[in-house]
Amino acid sequence: MAAHFGRRLRKGAATTAVAAAAVAALSASQAPGVPIGGQDGRTSSGAATEPDEGTGDPGATGNSPYYTDLPPLNSPNPSPSASSGPVVQGAAEAGIPATVLDAYKKAEAALRSSRPGCHLPWQLLAAIGKVESGQARGGRVDADGTTTSPIIGPQLDGNGFALIKDTDDGRYDGNSAYDNAVGPMQFIPSTWAWAGRDGNDDGLEDPNNIYDAALAAGHYLCRFDWDLSDRADLRRAILSYNNSTEYLNTVLSWLEYYRKGTHEIPDGTGTLPGSRSDARSTNPTPSTPGAGPSAPDTRPSKPGTEPGGKGGGTKPPASPGTPGGPPSTTPPSTTPPPTTPPPTTPPPTTPPPTTRPTPTDTVDRLENAGTGKLTATAGETFTERIRTRAETDEGEAVAKVRIRFTVLGDTDTVFTGGESAATVLTDGSGVAVAPPLRAGEKTGDVTVRATVVGRVVPGLAYRATVTERVADTVVRTGDEALTCTPGGEFAHRVEVLATRDGAAAGKVAATATLIAAADDTAVNDEGPYFKDADDKPVRTLSGLLTDADGRLRLPRLYADDTTGTFLLRVTTAGGATLTVELTVAAAGTASPEPTTGT
Structure with a gap:
């Protein structure tokens, strides 16, 4: 659903003329950019390169499909207590699937270190993820963060979408004729070639992995040294993802909503949005007063409209029988999509197809895996590390489950690296070992809580004691x-x-x-x-x-x-x-x- 820059949809002579005039006006006001070697953002040698800021057509990408649902007017639901049971989901629930939320926060932490001047909030990634894929189709991901089936947009063959011929030989989208947007953050292959990142440290850069895609989206939004705490730069960054006023307003609405509060929900329990921008005749974008910010000036002074950008027309049409549904999960054919508009009334909601339980689904409890007494002097690193074992109801170990360790309370004790939370995958024996704890200057007891990412089971609390520094x-x-x-x-x-x-x-x-x-x-x-x-x-x-x-x-x-x-x-x-x-x-x-x- 993200925009592909330098290529626009054509909606008729009038629209083209208006767009051309706008492009001419904007081009006249911009300093000339450095041209990229190839149409798809590649050099003559074929190596993928990140486009320069001023290159390409600075115009909009046209009618790129994306989810247009706006958040409700009421404030987000508060985070539920451990005893409150499962969260009841609504069409615009504030809850975010646990692994997806973890990926957004991990990407924010990585960008805070590598590009501190960008001030990227994880809530912005969550807002874009909501608009692009409904939070990876409601959090249908495995323990590694990879979607249980690929999220693939329509082929960009110029029939109702931008024309983008194949750039990856079908590696990511299964289509060797045209490109398709791929993954929960909807990257087109030519953009992923330079923007892709390994967010879960598995040695791969996979656009269908939420950790990889979230980190790539963060780098994409920060690539022109924009300061996202500045509202003008924030708008420019969002518009560089999809150059549409409606898209900008929708993302900003979710950004503000998530900033007011959110909570994690189990993976796979999120609901999909119902309205899409390519079905406006039947599902117009709401304009509820107070639901989102007013339309800002959409002319980015730092245009970020490079060839090979986040693809215009990168979101799929509604699946047959499911208007406004999620992107297709199978490689598309090379035949043009039907032009018949979707029905105005969506069919009754049907449950998702049955899938095999993931390892996370089988976790019944967490157990202490031999962690002893945790004591350290202020400023020193704890010699003992926290170890947690994930088990089934029969006491069997569960491997490849994400365990989140969180330092609670008012303390300056953190994990090495300066973070108060860390997510670790259980090994073959079902054990996750937290990073070393570094004692802060505040003395006394500190609580570290272990929880399962993507499943609601009772957490496990560990007590660590920080003693004062001494001299002999x-x-x-x-x-x-x-x-x-x-x-x-x-x-x-x-x-x-x-x-x-x-x-x-x-x-x-x-x-x-x-x-x-x-x-x-x-x-x-x-x-x-x-x-x-x-x-x-x-x-x-x-x-x-x-x-x-x-x-x-x-x-x-x-x-x-x-x-x-x-x-x-x-x-x-x-x-x-x-x-x-x-x-x-x-x-x-x-x-x-x-x-x-x-």
């Missing part, structure tokens, strides 16, 4: 005598070094207290003191932290009129202590004996 030794870094005259200021500040097992102990909590005596840790109420923000005497400082090198430099010390030798004690988390002598004496007098009390 603390020493002064200098040996200067710490002396002061009554009512004066000590010339030198106290600086200490905290270590643990001989290495610097950074970010360790410490306390500094003026004590009464070596064997009396009560606070001394006379002699040296620190100052607070109001310049009032303070004789205990808490909440101190050593720096990354284990060093701590205390604030300046002052003396009242009491002379004598006083004691400052520095104590760190972990129990390391240091006692420092402070002398207050009149100028030119011998050092007084240490005080023993107050």
